[in-house]
Amino acid sequence: MTEEIFINKAKASGIIALDLSDYKPTTEIVELDIKDHLFMGMIVKEKEFKESIAAVDYSVYDEKAVGIICSTDAIIPPWAYMMIMEKLSPYASYVDLNNAETILLDLWKRRLIYADLKQYRNQKVVVRANTNYDPSLYLLAAGLLKPLVKTLMYGEIGLPKVIFKQ
Known part of the structure; x- marks a missing residue:
């Protein structure tokens, strides 16, 4: 045979x-909505904004990628983003002004590039x-x-x- x-x-x-x-x-990606820290969900009032972001437990963002978003049509001054970054920087592995889907794509591209x-x-x-x-x-x-x-x-x-x- x-x-x-x-x-x-x-x-x-x-x-x-x-x-x-x-x-x-593989990094977990979460979103932080600035709307929750605005007066009436629409206005940045400096004193109230500072108090609101100071009250957040940022350790929940430890080793996570954070997408900062605003789900309302508010005008956010650049210093407000800087204040949030100052709070997140000891914890988050990556922070950007984008939604979670866009951050995933950005991180994916970065991993390919390197x-x-x-x-x-x-x-x-x-x-x-x-x-x-x-x-x-x-x-x-x-x-x-x-x-x-x-x-x-x-x-x-x-x-x-x-x-x-x-």
């Missing part, structure tokens, strides 16, 4: 997969497809990988879409 040998063509292709989920931040990608040098690389990820992550990945890789692809190892080939 003849023994059949199966060859894994995907493995034999030499394609390496880059999964963007490997760079997704990632050590030299293992992909002169390789055939496929960036794994995930329709739930923001397209800007794929844009960034392409920009970072193009100078390094021999071939850049999108999708899955078994059926990639070729983006660039040297």
Whole structure:
């Protein structure tokens, strides 16, 4: 009887997969709404604002990324943000004037930018497809990988879409 040998063509292709989920931040992201510290939820009155933010237990933001938002249409002077940052800085790992979704994307991009990608040098690389990820992550990945890789692809190892080939 003849023994059949199966060859894994995907493995034999030499394609390496880059999964963007490997760079997704694990830091918890929370939002701090300034509205809660405004007079009538709309007006920054300096004395009341200072008292209100002084009464907050900022330790709840320890090692978290904090998105500062204002859910009302109030005009917030820059010094108010500075005062909040002064209170958060001993605790929060990251603070920005954005919602949680935008901060997640910013941190994710930052992790990609600072990632050590030299293992992909002169390789055939496929960036794994995930329709739930923001397209800007794929844009960034392409920009970072193009100078390094021999071939850049999108999708899955078994059926990639070729983006660039040297």
